[in-house]
Amino acid sequence: MAKLRWLVSGVGRSGTTLTYSVLLSAARAEVPNTLGRYEPFLWGEQTWDKLPSEFGDAFSRTDAISAAGIFAHKQIPLFLDSNTPQMRAFLDETLPRNRSVVAKLIRGAGRLAAFLEHDPDLKIVHLVRNPLDVVNSALLHFSFFGGEFHKSDEARFEAEAQSKFPGVCRQIETEPESIKALEWWRLMNEAALKSAEQYSDRLMVYPYERLMEDVAGGMAEIISFLGGQGTAINEELLSEKVGPVTHYKCVRACDRDEIMPFVNDYFSDQRIFSREGDASHVSAWRSKLHEKYAACVAGPPFAPGLVRNLAPTVVRNIAAKAQQEAHSARVAGEGQVVQIVDKVAKRQKADVVPMLEKAISEVVSLKSELESTNTNQLKRLLELEKSNEDLHQQCQLFSEHNEALEKKIRQAEKARMEAQYASERDLKAAQALISKLRDRVTRLQDERDSKKKDFEKLRVEMRSIEDKLRKSDVRLRSAVSDRERYRQQLTELSAVLAPRLSTIASLRPLRFVLRQRQRVKAGLVEVDANGVVGPRSK
Structure with missing residues (x-):
């Protein structure tokens, strides 16, 4: 029986818990002893090998937190393309090579290339969701930088991001919570997308919005990509609420306005929405999101009620x-x-x-x-x-x-x-009309310039033809004058030569006789007894 080694990735609040629940159930239908690893960088054995609906009060107990996982998380860089000794040791212990395993991580989006390099049998689905919903939900539940459980990752995130994405990462130390969360969402997903380009046959990027349109179809597609059987889906889990649902809009109007350009970039990213039918859905999803956050509260940026390191x-x-x-x-x-x-x-x-x-x-x-x-x-x-x-x-x-x-x-x-x-x-x-008018004016100006050039060209040609006609007229008149002069000269010459020609005509017989005489003397012919000139006899 083939081993199933699947990993669900995301930045949080993107449907990863639901997907983990469905994939773990589907994997166990094929391989009954499949292991489950829920957030091994944070939570320990209280949540392992269980569906999320079986966690109970694990998230309210300190003994459910994995000290080893947090230690590994703090030792391993947030952005990692190749393995380190700490990463290899942690993965070998957490995801044993000789077992089928389904894992879920929201703290590994910047490390996916290292995961795939370490384990050639591993396949990953990375879920993405628009930044406005993600940031709004995260602000109410937890910090991406983990300040509730350990020293915040803000400082090292900023340092590593500036090294991996020079000139792209903004300084977040003094920024409000919404902008900090936005930067985490933006750069972690960018790292995951780059890993997907490198490992396109083993890493699928799937948008949350498309998954929610057809949960069953989306899960079947994900399982098929991972190498499983889509028929093994437990349909009861598709509608099960496995995590906190956010109904309250905590982002302020200023937060929304800061995030909205990145929402437009997200829905325009062809690396995420590249299917033929995505264009019509994307327009609807974007409009729905604009409507959802149209009435955000005005005022200063949202700030958590408790400092992250205290709660x-x-x-x-x-x-x-x-x-x-x-x-x-x-x-x-x-x-x-x-x-x-x-x-x-x-x-x-x-x-x-x-x-x-x-x-x-x-x-x-x-x-x-x-x-x-x-x-x-x-x-x-x-x-x-x-x-x-x-x-x-x-x-x-x-x-x-x-x-x-x-x-x-x-x-x-x-x-x-x-x-x-x-x-x-x-x-x-109005802008469209002005643009059309400008285009029309430009075309008319181009036509006018073109006709002006043609007119100048015709004028030059006409002048050249006139000069040629003038010269031809001069030559014609000169030829006519020469013809008249030659005609007069011929007339005069004819008058002079006419008498001479008549005399020459009368001398023709005499010339014949003289020629025959010369031929007789030369021995070419002879004269017979009758006086007739004939060929010389041999």
Whole structure:
């Protein structure tokens, strides 16, 4: 049986968890013992070999975090085209070569070329989604730079990005959260697209928008590319919610305006949308996105309510510390009871009853202390829950007030957008008309210049013909004059020669006789007895 080695990649909030769930189920239908590795750079064995619906409360427990994964993530560059010893060791341990495995990563988009170089059997699907939805969702749930779990990757991301994409990466240290998230989305996806060009037969880039149009068809297409059987899809998983769904728009109008040019670049990227039918869908997707974020709240850029390095890990640590304190108190109390029982057993010859009473008294005291400790910890947890409820109520009130404001803003924004669209449409029509008029004027000017050149050429030719006609007329008149002169000379010559010609004509017989005489003398002919000249006899 062939091994299935599949990897789901993305930058987060792009449908990677849903795709991982479907692919892991489909792989296990073909190879039952297929391993599952969910975010091995962050989460550990609490989430491995499970579908996302089986994770339970793993994300709220600190013991689910993988210290080895975070250490490897911090040691390995964010952008990596070839393997390093740390990368090889981590992959060999996490994705064993002798097993079928399906893995999912949102922290590996800049490392895909290294993954493929290390494992020749590995195939990858990288999911992409428009930056406005991705940034809006990420701002509400987590940071791409991992500040909730370790020292933020912002500094090394900026340094590595400036080295890999010189002149393209912007400095993000002082930028708002939305721009930081946008830069991560932009450069990580660019790195993945370059890897796809290098390994086109093993790395597929698939847009989230196309997947949501036909989830079943999209999943079948992805599985077919990876080398699996599309018939093994569990259709129940296609509609299952496996992650937090974002309905609230937290990006401000200024954030939206900063991100929107990159949205247009995303939908125009032929490396992502290259199919024949994509053009019509892209137009609809873009219009829907514009409508969705048309009424964003005005004001300064969005800022998280808590500093990323203080939440949520520290909150989890508070709860874990309280639980640990209660456990330690219970263990200490049990230990003291054991010590008391040991003391009683050693002093069997002593007065047992008073010692037992004293031991019982101490046990009751320890129990009350333990209950007091547990009560204090419980109160502390209840206070935290109450604070959380108060905060939740305040958030609800704020949300209701915010919704009312958003409704008014949406109405005003809708009117503004309609007016803007109308003005833009009129402006485009005017610009198109002006462009046509300019083209017409240019063509007329070109025709005028061409005709002017033809006219000048004809004028030159006409002058040349006139000169030729003038010269021909002069030569003709000269020829006529010469002809008349020659005719007169011939007339005169004829008058002079006429008498002479008549005399010459009368001398013809005499000349014949003289010639015959000369021939007789030369012996060429002879005269017979009758006086007739004939050939000389031999």
